Amino acid sequence: MYVKSKKQIVFVLCMALCLTLIFTGCSSSDNKGRVYWLNYKPESDEALNKVAEIYEEKTGVKVKIVTAASGTYSQVLNSEMDKSNPPSLIVMKNMNDINMWGDCCIDLKGTPIEKELNTDSYNLYYKDGRLAAIGYCYECYGIIVNKDLVEKSGHSMDELINFEGLKTVAEDIHARASELGFDAFSASDMDASSSWRFTGHMANLEYFYEERDDGGWTECPATLKGTYMDNYRLLYDLCINNSTVKPESLATGGHDPENEFKTGKAVFFVNGSWEYESVAKDVPSAVMIPYYCGVAGEEKAGLNCGTENYWAINSLASETDRKATMDFLVWCVTDAEASRILVDTFGVMPFIHSAESRNGFLANANRYANEGCYIMDWATSYQPNVDNYRTGLVSALNEYNADRSDSNWAKVETAFIQGWAQNYKAANE
């Protein structure tokens, strides 16, 4: 009898264990719904979790923030969308994403969050006309300059108004680097953590001017003309030939360009407004100037302004979750505390009741715009099959960095122009 009951206990325990394993992780949502935000920027994870915590405390609605590891957002989005509890709030980065996921985005036209917007310049529409995603912040990029060091080298910021001026200053600083104790450009590393500054951002100068010639793009063009490739080369050459490191050593990176700038080893740092908080602590005089590249009339150029941060509400999420998400979004852009945290994280948020931005680089962008300079929009967000396209460009630039010959530049042009056409074909076949 004793043995038998012992066996029964073992059996019951085993079953209990199995059931616990099966049901662990299953959760039921209550009437309030929940918010599940799939975030793609690891650097904003901490701030988002803070906002989520405040909201949960105030309303009792659960806010789950999941952040994809750097460079893996598409993979995570793809697998999360297939789950029975998919994210209710997803981030779209560009038109590519809208083409792929637009049918899963609810139409935001006339919704409370749309009414909070102070501009519709950063909205993305799906091909059926629905407002699929709204830009929740915008950013700018260009060349970050250490003003103090420019002056220390005997030059003035007034010289930095076109490519000629930039070239004179950069080449002079580079030539006197050992005497000055600092060099012109920080390293233009080509590893994954840095190459996007050149294959994504700097490449934008070519796309932008070409787009301007075409009278603006509304969708990804199937081919590029490459009219401004020489200008791209001029600026790129200036960066790699007047730098703290030799161009031959750029392929695998590891030079930490941000640190070079922050520690005063370099005067120029190609990057964007999201670096402001980190950079301004060490270099309070840091300002951002446009990509000067020798295009006629570039004295009137402003910074590259745009976004790859668009909120979209997932139609595959349950109705209560969608409603909870909408309420959460409105709270995010109207609540003083939440809005302050988000604006400090993202830069500028284009909503009527959002907190004011304290980002110095975005203030630079506004100053250029107020002075009547043209804003260089982010034509780069049209890059087709973006990862594949950029990898081809990185490989060609690696070869060019190792031997800066015309034949190697021709390979960069092939990757840039023909690579675009091939990737467009692959993405739209």
Add this chain to the structure above:
Amino acid sequence: MKKDNELTIYQKSVKKWGWLFLGPVMLAFAVGFLWPFLKGLYLSFCDFRLISEAKLSGFDNYVKAFSDESFMHSFLFTALFTVVSMTVINLLAFTVAYFLAKEIRGMKIFRTVFFMPNLIGGIVLGYIWSTIFDGFLSMYETSVLMESKYGFWGLIIMLCWQQVGYMMIIYIAGFKNIDPAVLEAAQIDGANGRQTLLKIMIPNMITTISICLFLALTNGFKLFDQNLALTAGLPISMNADGTSIKTTEMMALNIFNTFYGQSSFGHGVAQAKAVIFFVLVSAIGILQLKFTDRKKG
């Protein structure tokens, strides 16, 4: 079939409780392997963005997979890589095991040291070796990402470093398994070291060699994380029309890049490639096992 009353207590208890022990394993096998495999097979014939919305598309994906130049290139690169890595790893592991199988003072430390690289994950290993290679190659103002041959040999060196220790342990077990009486008899008969190795040891270790060859072969074919971390397929060979091939991209990485690199159009094709990949690895594995079985006689 024995009747119940003819069974021993042990057999009875196995009969009664066997399912409890087999059940979880079978369940895990079905959930973790069988179901995903069947689902994957089905998806290879579908066009899909999300798995839940897959639509049958016939053999389209297979046609696209076979006509994809980059897939063919990755197959050839992987095959060459596997042949070279399998040979080098096994030769090195066998040699190291030959010396370390002897019971000499301190041998255990050596064995542990040789085995340790195997405990490091592939991605970490890839990044560590990329720093090492580039530290060396930067003296010549180049990098492991600049030339396919650097990438190829870089991968070989890295995989050898990782796997020689593991294979060595299996070979040491093989050496220990040889009947000492046979070795002693050979010694009495006057066999020299070379004869003992070639005529006694190797024939007695065919099973071990077969296991190691099989492991090295499949490990080589399935290599993914080290490939991703060390070269990510670079450098790229770009044709004049803009089509490109990642010259050091192996098959698993090619499948991954097809799935995630080309919007949703690539999902079904990647799935078809994965099925082709499975068939290929299984076929090669089976052929190789049959071959060594025949050798065993």
